[in-house]
Amino acid sequence: MRFNILLLSLFFSIWAFAQEEEVYSIYFDFDKYNLKPEQAEGVVAFIQKLDTTKVETIEIFGYCDDRGKDEYNYTLSTNRANTVKNKLLEKGIKNKIIITLEGKGRVLIDEDLLDNVPEVRSKNRRVDVVINYKPAVVNDLKIPGVYNKIPKEPVVGDRIYLEKIQFDRGSSKLNIKAKKELDKVVRDLLRNKKISFEIQGHVCCTPSYQTEAIDRGTKKRELSSNRAKAVYKYLIAKKIPKIRMTHKGYGNSQPLGKGSFFDRRVELLITKVDN
Missing domain, CATH: 3.30.1330.60 (OmpA-like domain)
Structure with missing residues (x-):
């Protein structure tokens, strides 16, 4: 249940980018890049909430946890990003506004400094969809x-x-x-x-x-x-x-x-x- 709430919720990053764009994240199982039914439903719900007339561009970034070799993780993170892109296109998002599609590979962590390494790794197995809005008029x-x-x-x-x-x-x-x-x-x-x-x-x-x-x-x-x-x-x-x-x-x-x-x-x- 907790995973589904995280998955289906539209949320804003608490980092420095939070104030500048809307970010939606989809979390994947270990070593997977396909969308499960509940994940696909979450993406659809996200798209339905968007006022696409105000969206200027979309950027999609894929990530992996810190395990595995770099080359494999770049491929996996790119596949995750492409999976989400294809779902957005399927639901009516125009390809021309998706200006960035990038697999970032693995997100390194310092196990000695973290209290809950498995949870951190699960959150690093994700795709971020970044919505950039048109300038306000x-x-x-x-x-x-x-x-x-x-x-x-x-x-x-x-x-x-x-x-x-x-x-x-x-x-x-x-x-x-x-x-x-x-x-x-x-x-x-x-x-x-x-x-x-x-x-x-x-x-x-x-x-x-x-x-x-x-x-x-x-x-x-x-x-x-x-x-x-x-x-x-x-x-x-x-x-x-x-x-x-x-x-x-x-x-x-x-x-x-x-x-x-x-x-x-x-x-x-x-x-x-x-x-």
Whole structure:
């Protein structure tokens, strides 16, 4: 029963990637790559829950436990990944959105440091299906006071959703694309010198007992805070006065209620408008 619950449940990784994509895992028996009936039912249930109109890409990764030779385990993990891919295709997922299919081979463990080696090995005999969603379009939200750019007549409490400011998975470092988008934000802020604002970082999909996600750079649960700080530092470097800005991470405490892909975000909350 416990195995079936684990198998059929849609869950989010508790590691650094948790906040960036939805992950579904299928666990296999030792030395097997075929899907048992209950496993196939779990995959079907997972597909039925997906809003495929919002899915941008899918990645499939197969794994094995640490026993056996490398070549054999790479073949086995690849066969597991292909088995799951074929089931997804059978249930209507388009092949063109499956951009990665990879057998990772065995997952090494240190038996001396683990309390329950058999359980750890059973969880390493798996395939992870990673769902990457399309970028959020804030205009689709239709939430009063939430905009995709600074409104013509801003008021305190308005929120500017920086929908194109995307970070790499589990990272608080600004990539090239994010910096280019922030340059556009800088131009807007320089034209609207009367507003002050708080830079807010948000994440989604952390476990229910955690409100914040892990920053893989620091290995600490401070991802939303670090992302907000990264934007803050970039704006300072672009000559936006410090006196106009504060920054804060809110973890997953302020979901928009429109789906997890909208909750991975950075916002500017207008806190003051000078006359």
